[in-house]
Amino acid sequence: MSTETKSEDLLRGGQFLVKETQCEDVFTLEDLSEEQRMMRDSTKEFVDRELWAHWERFEKKDYAYTEECMRKAGELGLLSIAVPEAYGGMGMGFVSTMLVCDYISGATGSFSTAFGAHTGIGTMPITLYGTEEQKQKYVPKLASGEWFGAYCLTEPGAGSDANSGKTKAVLSEDGKYYSITGQKMWISNAGFCNMFIVFARIEDDKYITGFIVENDPENGISLGDEEKKLGIHSSSTRQVFFNETKVPVENMLSERGNGFKIAMNALNVGRIKLAAACLDAQRRIIGESVKYANERKQFNTPIINFGAIKAKIAEMAANTYASESASYRAAKNIEDRIAMREAAGNTHQEAELKGVEEYAIECSILKVAVSEHVQSTTDEGIQIFGGMGFSADAPMEKAWRDARIARIYEGTNEINRMLAVGMLVKKAMKGHVDLLGPATKVGEELMGIPSFDTPDFSTLFAEEKDMIAKMKKVFLMVAGSAVQKYGTELENHQQLMMSAADILIQIYMAESTILRTEKNAKRFGEEAQSIQIAMSRLYLYNSVEIAISKGKEAIISFAEGDEQRMMLMGLKRFTKYTNNPNVVALRTQIADRIAADNGYTFD
Template sequence: MSTEATEKEILRGGQFLVKETACEDVFTLEDITEEQKMMRDSTKEFVDREIWAHWERFEQKDYAFTEACMRKAGELGLLGVAVPEAYDGLGMGFVSTMLVCDYISGATGSFSTAFGAHTGIGTMPITLYGNEEQKKKYVPRLATGEWFGAYCLTEPGAGSDANSGKTKAVLSEDGKSYKISGQKMWISNAGFCNMFIVFARIEDDKNITGFIVENDPSNGISMGDEEKKLGIHSSSTRQVFFNDTVVPVENMLSERGNGFKIAMNALNVGRIKLAAACLDAQRRIVDESIKYAKDRIQFKTRIIDFGAIKAKLALMATNVYVDESASYRAAKNIEDRIALREAAGNTHQEAELKGVEEYAIECSILKVAVSEDVQQTTDEGIQIFGGMGFSADTPMESAWRDARIARIYEGTNEINRMLSVGMLVKKAMKGHIDFLGPATAVGEELVGIPSFETPDYSETLSEEKALLAKLKKVFLMVSGAAVQKYGPQLEEHQQLLMSAADILIEIYMAESAILRTEKNAKRFGVDTQATQIAMCQLYLFNAVDIIQTKAKEAIVSFAEGDEQRMMLMGLKRFTKYQNQPNVIALRNQIAADLEEHGQYRFDG
C-alpha cells in the first residue's frame, strides 16, 4: 500500500455491499511478489516432502510424527511468519502469513490443525496482547518451534457461548499468584504443548480473563486420553484439567476481564486463516481427481470424458478459484488497514488487532463459504474415485473426514452466518456503513417504473457485474425490510438471519472472483482469462439460484399482502438475466482446461 493511501481509499469492512469496488483495487494471487512466490514454493516443497509423501502416517494416530513435522516447520521459520523479527520471527505481512497457512495446510488436516492451533491461537494472543516481558519470554520459543502452544477456551458447558466458562482463577493471599481450577476440552496440541493460553473467571467478573500457563504436570495439570475423532487422527486433542494450578500474577494476559475480547479477536483472525487452510486441500483434491479420471477406464472410455465427471471437476475447480479470490482480497484489505493504522501512530499490536477487527464480517463470510466448499470438493473427489474413494488406501477418504471439522472450528457456520449479518447491522447503527440509505433507495425503486432499455454488455464480464449490482439490491431489500420490522429483536429470528447471510456470502464470493478476473483480463488480455471468465459465469449462475431461494424464504417469513407481492416482484426483477449463460458449455470448457493441463493451474 502506498504511503499516500488514505482511510477513505480503503473500503471498510462490509462496505463492499454499498460501494462499488474497482477491479484495480482488489488484490489477487497474481499480484504476489517474488519474495512471496519463494515463500509459497518453499512451503509447498516442505509439504510435498515431509507431509504429503507420508499422509498415511497421519491416519495411524502418529502424534509423535505430527510433533516432529512441526519441529521441522519451526526450523524452516514457517511457525514464525507472522511473528515480529524482534521475537525471532520473520515479521512478514498478513498476505504472506495467509500464503503459508494456505500451502502448508494442503496435505492433511492433522498437520493443518496442529499448525493453525500453534501459530494462531497458541502464539498470536501473546504477540498481540502480551506485555514486553511476556513476549520476550515466550514468543521466540514459540516462533522457532522450541515450544508449542495450545489454547484452552472450550469447556463442557461453554462452546460457542465462550464467556460462560466455569473455570476459576483465585488470587492468593499474598497477591503474587492465581490458582486456576477447571476443565477444558477439545484442546488441540494438548499432548505435546509446552504452554497453554487459559481462560478463567476471577471472582464474579462479567468477563473471563486470559492467562499464560506453562504445562507442568507437577503443578496440578492433568489430561484425559486422546479423543477418538471422525477425522484429524494425528492431531493431539485432549481434555485438560487444572487443579489449583499456580500461575504468577505477571502471567495474566492483558487486563483482568479482557479474556472475552482476546478470544473474539483470536476467532476473527482464525476464521480467515481457516479459509486459507482449506484452499490447497481443495487444489490437491482437484489434481488427484483429474489424474484418476484421466487414467480410469470404464466402458472403454476414460471417465474424464463423461459429462457427469466433467460437471464435477468444473464445480470443484470453480469453487477453489472463487475461494482464492475472496480470501486474498480480504487478506490484502486487512494488511492495508494494518499499514494505515501503523502510519497513523498505532503500535503493531493495536494496528493488527483493529485491522482484523475491521473486516470481521468478511472473515465470517470466508469461514462459512470455504469450509463448506472444501467439504463439497472432498465429497465429489470420493465420488470420482468411486469405490477407491471410499477406501482408506487413497487420500480421498481421509480428506473428506478431515474437512468436516472446518464447519465447526472457529465458531460453527451457523454462528458465523448470524454474526455476519448482525455485525453488518451494528456497523450501520454506529454510522460506519451507510446501510439504511441504500436500503431505502431500493425500497423506492420497487415502487418506481423499471427501465426497459437494453444495456450494452460488450465489456468483459459487464453483464455479470450488472447482475451482481442487482443482487446487492436483493440483500438490501430483504435485510432493510427485516430491520425495519424487527429492529433490535432481529437477532432473535435466526432462520431469517441465516437466509440473509447466504445472500451476503454469495455476493461477496461472486464479486471477488469477477473483480479478480476483470483485473487480470485488463492486464494480461481477455484471451488468457477464458476459463476464469467461464468459472465466474458458472459460479454466478449458481449463486443467483441460491439467492432466489433464500430471499423468497426470507420474504414470505415476515412480509404479507401487498408488501410481500411487491418484494417478490422485486426479487424477480433483480435476479433476471438479460442473456442466460449456457451452463453445460461452461462446465465443459472448464473441464477441458483441467484435462489439458492435468491440474488446477489458476493459483498464480
C-alpha cells in the same frame, strides 16, 4: 502494476455491499511478489516431502510424527512468519502469513490443525496482548518451534457461548499468584505443548480473563486420553484438567476481564486463516480427482470424458477459484488497514488488532463459504473415485473426514452466518456502513416503474457486474425490511438471518471472483484468462440461484399480502439475466482445460 491501495480507496469492513469496488483495488494471487512466490514454493516443497508423501502416518494417529513435522516447520521459519522480528520472527505482512497457512495446509488436516493452533491461537494472543516481558520470555521459543502452544477456551458447558466458562482463577492471600481450577476440552496440541493460553473467571466477574500457563504436570495439570475423532487423526486433541494450578500474577494476559475480547479477536483472525487453510486442500483434491478420472476407464473411455464427471470437476474448480479470490482480497484489505493504522501512530499490536477487527464480517463470510467449498470438493472427490474413494487406501476419504471439522471450529457456520449479518447491522447503527440510504433507494425502485431500456453489455463482465449490483439490492430489500419490522429483535429470528447471510456471502464471494478475473484480463488479455472468465461466470450463476432461493425463503417468512407480492416481484427483477449463461458449455470448457493440465493450475 502496483498493487498498493490508497487509503481513500480502501473500503471499511462491510462497505463492499454499498460501494462499488474497482478491480484495480483488489489483491489477487497473481499479484504476489517474487519473495512471496519463493516462500510459497518452499512451503509446497516442504508439504510434498514431509506431509503429502506420508499421509498414511497421519491417518494411523502418529502424533509423534506430527510433532516432528512441526519442529521441522520451525527450523524452516514457517512458524515465525507473523511474529515480529523483535521476538525472533520474520515480521511479514498479513498476506504472507495467509500464503503460508494456505499452502502448508494442503496435505493433511492433522498437521494443518496443529500448525493453526500453534501459530494462531497459541502464539498470537501473546504477540497482540502480552506485556513486553511476556513477549520476550515466550514468543521467541514459540516462533522457533522450541516450544509449542495450545489454547484452552472450550469447556463441557461452554462452546459457542465462550464467556460462560466455569473455570475459576483465585488470587492467593499474598497476591503473588492465581490458582486455576477447571476442565477444558477439545484442546489441539495438548499432548505435546509446552504452554497453554487459558481462560478463567476471577470471582464473579462478568467476563473471563486470559492467562499464560506453562505445562507442568507437577503443578496440578493433567490430560485426558487422546480423543477418538472422525478426522484429523494425528492432531493431538485432549481434555486438560487444572487443579489449583499456580500461575504467577505477571502471567495474566492483558487486563482482568479482557479474556472474552481476546478470545473473540483471536477468532476473527482464526476465521480468515481457516479459510486459507482450506484452499490448497481443494487444489490437491481436484488434482487427485482429475488424474484418476484421466486414467480410470469405463465403457472403453476415460471417465473424464463423461459429462457428469466434467460437471463435478468444473464446479470444484469454480469454488476453489472463488475461495482464493475472496480470501486474498480480504487479506490484503487487512494488511493495508494495519499499515494505515501504523502510519497514523498506532503500535503494531493496536494496528493488527483493529485491522483484523475492521473486517470481522468478511472473516465470518470466508469461514463459512470456504469451509463449505472444501467439504463439497472432497465429497465430489470421493464420488469421482467411486468405490475407491470410499476406501481408506486412497486419500479421498481421509480428506473428506478432515474437511468436516472446518464447519465447526472457529465458531460454527451457523454462528458465523448470524454474526455476519448481526455485525453488519451494528456497523450500520454506528454509522460505519450506510445501509439505510441504499435500502431506501431500493424501496423506492420497487415502487417505481422498471426500465425497459436494453443495457449495454458489450464490455467484459458488464452484465455480471450488473447482476452483482442487483444481488446487493436483493440483500438490502430483504435485510432492510426485516430490520424495519423486527428492529433489535432481529437476532431472535435466526432462520431469517441465516437466509440473509447466504445472500450476503454469495455477493462477496462472487464479486471477489469477478474482480480478480477482470483485473487479470486487463493485464494478461481475455484469451489468456478464458477459463478464469468461465469459472467466474459459472460461480456467479450459482450465486444468483442461491440468492433466488434464500431470498424467497426470507421474504415469505416475514412479509404478507401486498408487501410480499411486491418483494417477490422485486426478487424476480433483481435476479433476472438479460443473457442467460450456457452453464453446460461453461462447465465443459473448464473441465476440458483442467483435464488437459491434469490438475488445477490457476493459482
